[in-house]
Amino acid sequence: MILSGAEIVIEELVAHGVGVIFGYPGGNVINIYDELYKNTHRLSHVLTAHEQGAAHAADAYARISGKASAVLATSGPGATNLVTGIANAYLDSVPVVFITGNVPVHLLGRDSFQEIDILGVTLPIIKHSYVVRTVAQLQRILKEAFLIAMSGRKGPVLVDIPKCVQVDTCEYDPGLEISKPDGQRRREDMSRLEEAIEAIDRSTKPFIYSGGGVSGSNTGQQVIELSRKLNAPVGMSLMGLGSVPYSYGMNLGMTGMQGRYAANIAKSESDLIIALGVRFSDRATCNTESYAKNATIIHIEIDAAEIGKNVSPDIALCCDLRRALPELIARVKPYKNERWLERIRALQDDDCIPISDDFTPRNIIARVNAACSDETIIATDVGQHQMWVAQSYRFEKPRKLVTSGGLGAMGFGLGAAIGASLASGRERVVLFTSDGSFGMNLIELATAVTYGIPLTIVILNNSALGMVRQMQTQFFDGRYSQTTLERKTDFTALANAFGAAGYNASSLAELDAIMASIPQSGTCVIDCMIDIDEKVLPLIPLDGGISDMLT
Numbered sequence: 001m002i003l004s005g006a007e008i009v010i011e012e013l014v015a016h017g018v019g020v021i022f023g024y025p026g027g028n029v030i031n032i033y034d035e036l037y038k039n040t041h042r043l044s045h046v047l048t049a050h051e052q053g054a055a056h057a058a059d060a061y062a063r064i065s066g067k068a069s070a071v072l073a074t075s076g077p078g079a080t081n082l083v084t085g086i087a088n089a090y091l092d093s094v095p096v097v098f099i100t101g102n103v104p105v106h107l108l109g110r111d112s113f114q115e116i117d118i119l120g121v122t123l124p125i126i127k128h129s130y131v132v133r134t135v136a137q138l139q140r141i142l143k144e145a146f147l148i149a150m151s152g153r154k155g156p157v158l159v160d161i162p163k164c165v166q167v168d169t170c171e172y173d174p175g176l177e178i179s180k181p182d183g184q185r186r187r188e189d190m191s192r193l194e195e196a197i198e199a200i201d202r203s204t205k206p207f208i209y210s211g212g213g214v215s216g217s218n219t220g221q222q223v224i225e226l227s228r229k230l231n232a233p234v235g236m237s238l239m240g241l242g243s244v245p246y247s248y249g250m251n252l253g254m255t256g257m258q259g260r261y262a263a264n265i266a267k268s269e270s271d272l273i274i275a276l277g278v279r280f281s282d283r284a285t286c287n288t289e290s291y292a293k294n295a296t297i298i299h300i301e302i303d304a305a306e307i308g309k310n311v312s313p314d315i316a317l318c319c320d321l322r323r324a325l326p327e328l329i330a331r332v333k334p335y336k337n338e339r340w341l342e343r344i345r346a347l348q349d350d351d352c353i354p355i356s357d358d359f360t361p362r363n364i365i366a367r368v369n370a371a372c373s374d375e376t377i378i379a380t381d382v383g384q385h386q387m388w389v390a391q392s393y394r395f396e397k398p399r400k401l402v403t404s405g406g407l408g409a410m411g412f413g414l415g416a417a418i419g420a421s422l423a424s425g426r427e428r429v430v431l432f433t434s435d436g437s438f439g440m441n442l443i444e445l446a447t448a449v450t451y452g453i454p455l456t457i458v459i460l461n462n463s464a465l466g467m468v469r470q471m472q473t474q475f476f477d478g479r480y481s482q483t484t485l486e487r488k489t490d491f492t493a494l495a496n497a498f499g500a501a502g503y504n505a506s507s508l509a510e511l512d513a514i515m516a517s518i519p520q521s522g523t524c525v526i527d528c529m530i531d532i533d534e535k536v537l538p539l540i541p542l543d544g545g546i547s548d549m550l551t
Contacts (some may be wrong), residue, residue: 001174005135005166009099010039011174012142018070019420020044020061022054026074026115028101031166033072042368045121046451049443051078055085055437056415056441057422058096060402064377064423066218068095068149075102076114077459081161085407089123091406093212094241096156097142104164105133112204126157134256135168138232143178151180154216160335164228169526175492189305189318191259193327194254196298196315200332205340206232209255212239212405213277213302213321215398220244222325223276229329231261231449233344235263237278239405242395256284257540258387261551262347265290265537268546269343274328274514275299277321280310283416290545319432323406327345361460364528367508368440368458369393370429371515372473377402377429381413381437384466387536412459414457421453428454428520435461435485445498448523456515457500462532470535473549484532495525503527 003011009032013021019512021043025033035046048054052071062069073082077099089096103112108131110161119129129149130141138161145157207485208230210223220243224423227234227250234244235255244251253260255267273295278284279300285291286310300315301323307316317324355366364389374396380403395401401418404412417431438459448455469483469543495502501524505511514526 001172002169003172004031004126004169004367005138005161005205008138008172009136009142009161009525010035010043011172012139013070014039014042015110015174016146017067018043019336021047021070021072022046022048022049022058022061022419023072024051024074026052026078026101026114028103028163029166030175031074031163032099039136044417046141046447048447050441051081052084052420053415053441053444053447054413055082055096055098056412056437057419059085059089059092059094060416060419061197061423062094062377063402064399064420066231066399068097068146070097070099070417072099074114075100075118076116079116079118083122083125084407086122086156086158088404088407088409088412090125090127092404093154093216094156095154096528097145098156098158100160101166102160102162105162105178106164112226122158126158129158129160131160131415132162132165135165135170138165139176140178140196141301143176144180147178147180150272151184187318188213188320188323190324192315192317192322194399196317197331199296199298199315200230200274200293201327201335203335204337205232205269205271206230206335207267208232209237209267209273209275209293210234210235210240210243210277211237211276211278217321218323218398219325220398220490222321222329223481224248225329226274226325226332229334231341232274235259235267237284237405238390238403239326240278241390242400242425243399245396246394247396250344252351253345254390257286257542258390258391258536259538260351261538261549262351263349264546264549266344270295273297275313276325277301277503279306279323279406281523282310285311286336286540287543287545308412347438348484352364356509359499359530360390361385361527361530363508364458364460364511365389365392365432366531367511368515371512372430374398375423375427376400379417379420379429379431380412381431381433381440382408383430383434383437384470384534384536385434385437385460386397387467388460391536410437413437414441414444414448418448418451418453418457419455421455426454428456431457433457433459434466434487435459435463435487436465436490436495439487442494445495445500445523452521453523455522455527457523459525459527460530461491461527462534463487464532467532467536469532472538475541476516491525500525
């Protein structure tokens with residue numbers, strides 16, 4: 001059949017199971033939007049208030065659904081407004097296909113109105129990208145884009161479609177099948193599997209380090225099986241939270257710069273670290289010179305580029321965890337070291353988080369946690385509140401935490417919470433944010449209210465840019481340069497102005513009453529005023545090691 005480029009875009013989105021596309025219209029995607037108008041029975045569109053909100057919403061939609069999602073934006077500023085969202089998806093390995101319009105091919109490179117080389121702009125932060133120069137290329141490119149986004153280490157793909165390509169027509173083949181381009185084919189290397197098994201069998205104090213790759217590959221249960229066989233504790237990266245249930249007895253929580261005390265000490269005292277689907281980022285390792293200096297490191301990772309990039313492992317397997325973990329579980333010897341287990345239990349006893357009736361961040365999070373089910377999706381922005389959630393919230397299931405890990409993008413949370421709710425079938429989502437982060441993209445309240453998103457927004461409001469202020473307190477002698485906010489924003493009134501319900505909570509009893517009264521539908525904002533000097537602890541200075549941990 002003969003279709004226009006705009007029609008081909010719709011057909012391929014539908015063919016790849018994209019039920020919802022997020023975006024914002026403009027002149028150089030108007031033809032695609034015209035086809036969306038004709039196909040509302042096949043494909044829903046969510047109009048966000050800003051393209052960055054669309055990018056973050058699609059990011060979360062992909063994380064929760066486990067499928068590639070899609071974003072549509074016009075050329076020029078529409079495309080550049082996506083950049084933060086593209087970078088966020090790239091660093092957190094999220095499969096999103098970003099479709100942008102551009103000026104007609106014959107005007108490319110002439111500084112035409114709203115022309116931008118978005119391929120050049122995003123080249124360092126994209127898994128793969130295309131400029132479609134003829135309509136005959138379009139179908140194959142879109143198929144490749146979704147295939148690449150979901151293959152190997154998942155990630156974002158950009159497809160830039162000039163306006164003339166959207167208008168031109170060609171033959172469309174509904175049955176077209178393609179293979180992944182040669183440059184995108186993954187090369188697995190499990191040649192050192194036997195060495196890994198021997199190293200594990202020699203270990204007396206093993207530690208499993210579970211990352212985002214475990215959540216992405218749905219191998220959390222296999223991690224538990226390996227942990228039980230080796231009697232090995234499990235620590236997690238930020239992106240790995242939820243991969244192993246909080247209630248699992250050997251789960252020590254998050255490791256790293258703001259990790260739990262027990263997890264960091266146990267990792268430092270282990271003689272073997274089995275690192276699964278992690279990047280060994282600077283926030284996870286801090287000073288790499290002293291990181292795990294007494295341990296053999298086995299790194300199992302799907303992306304060869306990550307092996308040895310930050311920490312040099314003793315043994316590396318470049319493969320899917322779904323291949324490696326069954327081999328290890330079947331072949332390593334069962335082991336139980338009572339002294340190591342006693343040490344782990346002692347660390348867990350020392351790591352208890354005290355609970356009181358004070359209106360502190362940890363207690364606020366605990367009360368919200370108690371009001372939610374294990375199925376509730378939790379989104380966060382970035383800052384102190386993000387780390388308090390990572391340290392304290394009891395995640396029992398994978399894919400229930402949506403947070404900006406690698407990029408650390410303030411303003412991520414609200415758009416992400418919207419996308420997460422839609423991906424879950426409009427289940428209520430809780431967003432933990434702060435006055436600083438919430439101020440970045442609060443315009444997306446308009447989107448949440450317009451689409452009736454069931455969303456509870458909990459603002460931990462300390463009238464400061466808390467994480468940077470904490471660093472100024474601890475490392476810069478209290479010189480609070482531009483981190484104490486003098487804003488007069490009334491978040492309750494602001495919520496009401498957008499059409500959401502606004503509440504103030506100044507005690508745990510008030511918070512409990514609000515949480516109990518929230519209706520099943522609609523968006524609400526709960527402003528919780530906390531002390532400006534609340535700190536995230538434990539904390540390891542970025543250039544420090546375990547011995548430098550502040551508690």
